[in-house]
Amino acid sequence: MRLACDTGGTFTDLVVEDGNEIRLFKASTTPDDPVRGVLNALALAAEHYGEEQRSFLGKAEMFIHGTTRAINAILTGNTARTAFLTTEGHPDVLVIREGGRIEPFNFTVPYPEPYVPRRLTFEVPERIEANGTVRKPLDEAAVIAIAEKLKALKVEAVGVCLLWSIVNGEHEKRVGDLLAKHLPGVPVTLSHELNPTLREYRRASATVIDASLKPLMFQYLDSLTNRLREAGFTGRTLMVTSGGGIMDAEAVARAPIHSINSGPAMAPVAGRYYSDRDFDGLAAIVADTGGTTYDVSLVRDGRIPWTRETWIGQRFRGHMTGFPSVDVKSIGAGGGSIAWVDDGGLLRVGPQSAGSTPGPVSYGKGGAEPTVTDCSLILGYIDPDFFLGGTMVLDRAAAATALKTKVADKLGLSVEEAAAAVFTLATEKMVGAIDEITVNQGIDPATAVLIGGGGAAGLNAVAVGRRLGCAGVLIPEAGSVLSAAGALMSDVSSDYAQMLFTTSRRFAFDEVNGVLAGLEERCRVFAQGPGAGALKVTVEFSVEARYAHQIWEIEVPMASGRLDSPADLEALKQAFHDTHQSIFEINDPGSDIEFVTWRAKVQCQLREGGTGQLPIQKADGAALERRDIYFSRTGWVDAEVVRFESMPSGAPVAGPAIIESSFTTVVVDPDTNAVRTQGGGLRITFQ
């Protein structure tokens, strides 16, 4: 038995995989002590299986965990007091950043503060050049003097990022040694070890963020593993990572930056599996809907696109991690987004959100502003008496009153027209976000399936898919807990990189093969350590490359881990041209290619074939339900209401219809058909 548990902002999701069956559980997240929320979810599961928690947990060999702990600590400023060590002459790497701004005429937003203040930034006398030669040797006495200052300033963590350490890491290593000796007990992160990527700001940023999380994540993971053990768990604790893999909890404690984007990173892992199982492996647009955000990611040819431009907070206003992570675009459009009319009479949705407190008007917890969730209630999409399986009764009348006064009257519309308009506009924003990421990755939505994850996904997934012109929409049976489900499908994995600049015209075969051999060896060590006992080990090589004079590299998969002949190089060049063509719709076969960073990813597969299925329940024999729902195209229509849990596979449901489960509601628009697949997901296609 394996357990996957994802602690989100509102809910702690748990998926129990027992042989070939899975079960889903949701408990409230407990922000003051998140481990309690985890234990509560486990208690719900134990109760379902009719077992004592101890014996239940005793059967589990693996506990896979995702948490927003690290990201929350950053957003609330509750990280360690961290110092930054940089190359002499370049004290303002974290201040000057890489420039860029959004909203050219918005001067109300100040310039962002550096992640580490200037007063905790120290210049190290040394300099290495782009080709790795030492221009100025490291002044060790100066480093020791800095260590003394850090002690006096009561610094709790240190990030070291020196220029060109990615080509020659000796100075950074030596600084690390000196700090270990002269500043014992204070965790240190070295940039070339953590994130050997070109561009000093993002590497430095990742380095100091990682260092600043070390004390707290060590403590959190220590507490989690201890309390699980006390509760009876004897298996292995793993954490999901921003790279869409899983790692032992101790490894994450040593490099906690891996955990900051872990939730959204799991969605495409799950999406890949479901698209394969239920939609013939089409490219998948994975949309995960939360209370306040809408996260979009992609899967194509079984590969999940990565990005080096991951921001904490808003682009250019927050901090870039520069850490390779699954490319997820997040916009502020969730069920909690507030609908309003601006002073020029235009309908708006968001960016303000009612969040989970006070939440939508219909929650009756003091929310006064109508939200998207309120609109779905007004339109009949959500049953006020069966929200989250009936655990919460919603106030439809209050939602309608709020929408009438705040939106409908101002626009001269009826309440249901206004609610439908709010949905259309929210759909438009989501489509805009998807458009942006599909353009960047060169995917045509018409050849893709939209996968809806998150409890609120089903409310307009069909509308979003139709507007994008997708081949279809898929709501997986575990869609409401997509991240946790993805965690069960993940491989124990690790990623290694080494920079070596060379060009196709003067390709440095020997040096490249040396780098690749080094990367392969590290993968082998990983496979024999954390990956021991895997069903299958795969090592994939790739290179980040670009045309001469381009600045941004793209990742090109390599056929093998060596380039032995000019023919191998030709094949790699062709792979680059093909990848460039598929992403950007152009290529330039006559151009020289520059190869920058070489990568190897080792994946140790723990389980065959994704994850188990949600068993189909027997229909309880109750009469078919119907209710009136509203679409702007049709007005009110009488629609069939189907229980998802008891839907047999293969039997089609024609829209307009509502398909409900304890965790989610799927609106099946007119002129669309839904069918439960053999695998258990809900496959929706357009007529």
Add this chain to the structure above:
Amino acid sequence: MHGQSPPRRDGVKTAILASRFESIARKMQNTLFRTARSGILNTAHDFSCVILTADCRLLAAAESLPSHTLVGPDIMCRTVKDYHPHLKAGDCFLHNSPYEGNSHAADHCLIAPVVDDQGVLRFFVLAKAHQADCGNSRPTTYLGDVADLYEEGALIFSAARVQTAYKDNQDIIRMCRARIRVPEQWWGDYLATLGSVRIGERELLELGRSFGWGELETYAEAWFDYSEEKMAEAISRLPSGRRVLESAHDPFPGVPVGIPVRVDVVIDAEAGRIGVDLTDNPDCQPCGLNLTEGTSMSAAMVAIYNGLIDHTVPVNAGSFRRIDVKVRENCCVGIPKHPFSCSVATTNLADRVSNPVQRAIAEIAPGFGMAETGPIQPPGMGVISGLDPRNENEPFVNQIHVAVTGGAGTPVTDGFLSIIHAGNAGMCRIDCIEVDELHHPIIIKSRCLVPDTEGAGSFRGAPSARAEFGPAEDCTLKVLYTADGTITPALGARGGTAGGKSRAQKRERDGSLTDLPPCHGAVLEPGEWIVSYSSGGGGYGAPLRRDPERVLHDLREGWITPERARSIYGLVTTGAADDDSLGIDRAATEALRMTLTTST
């Protein structure tokens, strides 16, 4: 046409279509960014993508350089229509003529008409991209010291049809390849820009098919009306008033006494209008600093949108209806006369228009306007060139953005550090040291902020940045730059002080420093370095009224020295910097501020 009472605006459809148009412009922008070759595009982001109506009014723009997008695209599309009255699907035009709406010749625009299935012109899409090179007489895209266009030497395209039926006109491609340095880089950027307009065209055609073209036209008018109302409303919050202010570009070759600029700004709150008169200014000058019609008008308008402190006003032809910018022919800040050169038309003199306008708004209207933004371009954003010894002495040329700051103090925030200059609004990127050193045979020895160079104010300007760089081994490096602000700094507004001046120096092999001229082409051998200081931004409001917490922050963070904290901001501290225990002595601060106020 509307009847007596205009129909109620469809607040839902307008919102939805606004979002659709915006995302199309963004898609164009992403396409260009991701595929461009030159650093100036894909690193520095110096390009813009816009959509215009069939009658050439600006409808939507992806977030991009304001100086590119406000006025200019409209004139250029009109030029295309004039020369090519029968536009067909598959046409695309290359245009960079500074005398017909463009900014400087280095900004190549591709303009594609969006023609529906019936052959009716519906929209224009335009993408403008700053080229690494445009065939100038010397390897830079900013030639300040040239007498005219002929000496500047740029290839000028006036609505040249570069594609017919979606196929390149190879004649034009060959012309560019023959005259532009780094032709491969140009070709890559051309493909990227073309991809951008074609994606915009495709998306608009789909939008027209699904909504109906009539519906889109109705939307455009509704969106313009909405934008105009928002603009009128924003202007009505300001008091009415008039200010005539002056600024001056520093002396440059060809203009030995510099160029004075006078702006006459009138705010009419009741009528909801703002006017800027630029006609009382010198004729075109025998140098490369002359503005174009597009950059003159955009420069004034940038300052107006900056000064409103209301970014919810959509920037398009609708809100433009509330702005009157007067320019005249043959004026250095107006409509240029052929063959005067406009090689530097996007930056230097344009800033000398924007800056006094935003300051005038501040002087008329407390709580609005801005101080002056730092002038450019010091060597830290110069154009570098040479032969790359690491690469078989292949020639290289590119503009770098190593060290430039300049944000002006505003009524609500401190100057944005990486604003670059007024017309840029911080939309371009700043280079990574490692990327620059990898791409070019250069070493950037240092880059950092300079304390006490901020224009002091209740909201201070951004400080100067200092950079020192030079050639790597076996390379001779040429750095061409055109630095304004070495004499006339960015002034403060409403009692704020001026920002630090820009400066260029050369460090000789013996370590000594010599001053370099403001507009210059420095040639450096290994062991020689160029030192660049960017201009700081001006401050807004009296420094003595700056929130002491903000002063303390700047002091702790080393943006200002203890001496300046005390003498300029009147801050008295407790504790010590060494153990990070600095605090505010409130009573003493208040007393000192009182004394300093009465003594000034």
